Amino acid sequence: xxxxxxxxxxxxxxxxxxxxxxxxxxxxxxxxxxxxxxxxxxxxxxxxxxxxxxxxxxxxxxxxxxxxxxxxxxxxxxxxxxxxxxxxxxxxxxxxxxxxxxxxxxxxxxxxxxxxxxxxxxxxxxxxxxxxxxxxxxxxxxxxxxxxxxxxxxxxxxxxxxxxxxxxxxxxxxxxxxxxxxxxxxxxxxxxxxxxxxxxxxxxxxxxxxxxxxxxxxxxxxxxxxxxxxxxxxxxxxxxxxxxxxxxxxxxxxxxxxxxxxxxxxxxxxxxxxxxxxxxxxxxxxxxxxxxxxxxxxxxxxxxxxxxxxxxxxxxxxxxxxxxxxxxxxxxxxxxxxxxxxxxxxxxxxxxxxxxxxxxxxxxxxxxxxxxxxxxxxxxxxxxxxxxxxxxxxxxxxxxxxxxxxxxxxxxxxxxxxxxxxxxxxxxxxxxxxxxxxxxxxxxxxxxxxxxxxxxxxxxxx
Numbered sequence: 001x002x003x004x005x006x007x008x009x010x011x012x013x014x015x016x017x018x019x020x021x022x023x024x025x026x027x028x029x030x031x032x033x034x035x036x037x038x039x040x041x042x043x044x045x046x047x048x049x050x051x052x053x054x055x056x057x058x059x060x061x062x063x064x065x066x067x068x069x070x071x072x073x074x075x076x077x078x079x080x081x082x083x084x085x086x087x088x089x090x091x092x093x094x095x096x097x098x099x100x101x102x103x104x105x106x107x108x109x110x111x112x113x114x115x116x117x118x119x120x121x122x123x124x125x126x127x128x129x130x131x132x133x134x135x136x137x138x139x140x141x142x143x144x145x146x147x148x149x150x151x152x153x154x155x156x157x158x159x160x161x162x163x164x165x166x167x168x169x170x171x172x173x174x175x176x177x178x179x180x181x182x183x184x185x186x187x188x189x190x191x192x193x194x195x196x197x198x199x200x201x202x203x204x205x206x207x208x209x210x211x212x213x214x215x216x217x218x219x220x221x222x223x224x225x226x227x228x229x230x231x232x233x234x235x236x237x238x239x240x241x242x243x244x245x246x247x248x249x250x251x252x253x254x255x256x257x258x259x260x261x262x263x264x265x266x267x268x269x270x271x272x273x274x275x276x277x278x279x280x281x282x283x284x285x286x287x288x289x290x291x292x293x294x295x296x297x298x299x300x301x302x303x304x305x306x307x308x309x310x311x312x313x314x315x316x317x318x319x320x321x322x323x324x325x326x327x328x329x330x331x332x333x334x335x336x337x338x339x340x341x342x343x344x345x346x347x348x349x350x351x352x353x354x355x356x357x358x359x360x361x362x363x364x365x366x367x368x369x370x371x372x373x374x375x376x377x378x379x380x381x382x383x384x385x386x387x388x389x390x391x392x393x394x395x396x397x398x399x400x401x402x403x404x405x406x407x408x409x410x411x412x413x414x415x416x417x418x419x420x421x422x423x424x425x426x427x428x429x430x431x432x433x434x435x436x437x438x439x440x441x442x443x444x445x446x447x448x449x450x451x452x453x454x455x456x457x458x459x460x461x462x
Contacts, residue, residue: 005065009045012061019054021046021090031090032083035076035134035307041085043070048090052198055089055166059196059442062087063168069442071196074113074136081413089196091138099123104205105161110138110198117202118293124208126292128156131243131259131344133296138197142187143409144360146368148212148261148295151238151348153205157188157360158353164199168442172198186433189359189426191408193444194437211269212261212295213287219331221280222246222256226324228279229258238348239264240272244319245370246327248337256280259298260287307338310373310388312395313410314402319343319367322401330371330394335386338374341394343367359430361405361423368407371395 009020021027022045031046044067047058062069067086074092082088091111098107101123108117108127115133120126130140130147137156145156153159162176165183173195175184186194217225229244236242243259258279262272266289273287316323327341347365355363371394373387405422420427434441 005044005067008061008064012047012057015057019048019050021048031072031088031092034072034082035309043083043088044086046072046088046090048093050093052164052166052172055091055196055198056170056172058087058089059166059168059170063442071192073111073139073197074134076113076132076135077139091196091198094198099125099204101125104203106202106204108137108200108202110196110200112137114140114296115293118291118296120204121291121293123204124206125204126207126263127202127204128153128159129296130156131296132299133293134300137202138200139192140409141200141202142189142197143191144189144407146344146346146407148210148241148243148259149205149207149263149292150345150350151241152263153203154349154353155360156202157358158350159203160188161201161203163187163197163201165195165197167195168438168440176201182433183437185357186359186430186437189361189408189423190430190433193434195443207263207292209266209269209289210261210263210292210295211266211273211287211289212298213259213273213285214298215258215260215276215279215285215287216283217256217258217280218283219246219254219256222254222328222331223324225256225258225279226319226327227321229276230319230324232275233345233347237264237272241345242276243343243345245340245342246331247340248331248334250337252337254331254334255283257285261295263292307374308377308384308387310391311410312371312391312412313406314369314395314398315362315406316367316369316398316401317403318365319369320401323367323369323398326394326397330390330397333390333393335373335390336375338372338387339390340372340374342370342372344370355424355426359423359426359433361426362403366403368410369398369402370410 028046049055068084070082070084070088072082072088072090094109094111095116096109097112097116097119099120106127114129114135117127128149141156141160164174166172173180226244229242241261246254246256248254258276260273260276262269351365353363371391373391375387405418408422411418
C-alpha cells in the first residue's frame with residue numbers, strides 16, 4: 001500500500017476510530033465473508049460505517065486515494081461485486097428497522113437484510129422482499145425485488161416511498177416523489193449507480209400470516225410437476241405464487257421442487273395450496289401457516305459461505321413445455337450436485353405498473369429463470385470450467401424463446417449490451433440521470449451504463 005493511501009486511511013481512522021479494518025483482522029474477515037466466495041484480488045481495506053456522515057468520509061477517502069469503491073449492503077452478492085480491490089464501505093452495522101404500524105411504513109437502514117425487516121411480523125405486516133432472508137434490502141430494492149408477494153404488491157422497488165442517498169460529491173439528499181424526483185425514478189431499477197442508499201422508507205402491508213412451504217418431488221416426475229404448476233398459474237389469484245425448479249442432491253441425482261406461498265386470507269390458505277400437495281410423489285416438505293418473515297428461511301441451507309458460484313439468467317414470456325424440457329435436459333447433464341435451476345414469477349400488481357413510472361424496464365407478465373452452478377473452491381481449473389460451461393450451455397438453450405436483456409440484478413459484470421436491452425425505452429433517461437448525479441462514474445454497479453468512467457467505482461451488494 002502506497003504511503004499516500006496509508007496516510008489518507010490513517011487520517012480517516014482519526015476521524016472515526018475503530019471503523020477501519022485491514023487484511024488479517026477479524027473485522028476484515030467478517031466483512032469479506034459474503035455469499036458466494038470472492039475470487040480475485042481482495043479489498044485493500046474495509047470501512048465500517050454507522051452513519052451517513054461515515055459514508056461521506058469513506059467516499060472522500062476512496063476518491064482521495066484514487067481507489068475503486070464498493071458497498072457491502074446485505075452481503076448477498078453472487079458475483080462478488082460488493083468486494084472490489086480498493087475500499088469497501090460496509091453498511092452491515094446500519095441495520096436498524098423502525099415500523100410505523102399506523103401509517104404502514106417501515107424505515108429501513110441501508111445495511112438491513114430482509115431478515116431484519118421481518119420485525120414487521122409482530123405487527124401483522126410485511127414488507128415486499130426477495131426470496132431469502134440473507135438478501136440486503138437496499139441492493140434488492142434498487143434493482144427490482146422479485147418475491148412471493150409480487151403478484152399482490154409488486155416488486156420491492158414499487159414499494160419504495162423515499163430514500164436517503166449519499167452522492168459521489170458527498171452531498172446527502174432525500175429522494176422521493178417531491179424531492180430529487182429524477183433520482184427517485186432512477187433508484188427504482190437503476191441499481192447502485194447513483195450513490196450509497198443509507199436509509200429507505202417502504203410501504204408495508206397487512207399480511208398477518210402466509211401459507212408457505214418447500215415441496216420436493218422425484219426428478220422423474222419433473223415434467224408432470226412443472227406442467228401442472230404452469231397450468232395452476234394460468235388461473236391463480238394474485239395472492240398465490242409458486243417458484244419451481246430443480247436442484248442436485250448429494251447422491252448425484254436431482255429433485256424437482258415447488259415453493260408455494262399464499263398471502264391472501266388465512267382461512268383460504270389450505271384450500272389454495274392443496275393442489276400443490278398432489279402434483280406427484282411428495283418426497284419431503286410441507287406447507288404450513290407461518291409469518292411472512294419465517295417463510296424467507298426456506299432457501300437458507302443452500303447459501304453456504306466459502307463456495308464458488310456461477311450464475312446466469314434470462315426472461316421467458318412463460319414457462320411452457322419447451323422451457324420445461326430444457327430444465328430436464330440441463331439437469332440430466334448437470335456436472336455436480338451444485339447445479340440448480342429456479343423460476344421467479346412476474347405478474348399481477350408488478351405487471352400493472354406503467355413502464356415509464358420506474359427505471360425497471362419489463363412490465364409484462366414473464367418468468368425469470370435463474371441458473372446456478374455452485375462448487376467448493378479447491379483452485380481446480382478443470383472443475384471451474386466444467387461448471388461454467390454447463391451454466392453457459394444451459395443459458396444458450398433458452399436463446400430461441402427468451403426476451404431481450406434480463407434481470408439487471410442477475411446479469412454478469414460488464415454485460416452492457418444485455419443491460420441496455422433490459423431497460424428498453426428507459427435506457428436513455430437512466431443514462432441522463434447517471435450523468436447528472438454521478439458524472440465521474442464513482443458508482444458503477446452491476447448494471448453498466450455508458451458514461452465516462454472515473455478511477456473509482458462502486459457496487460452495492462444485495
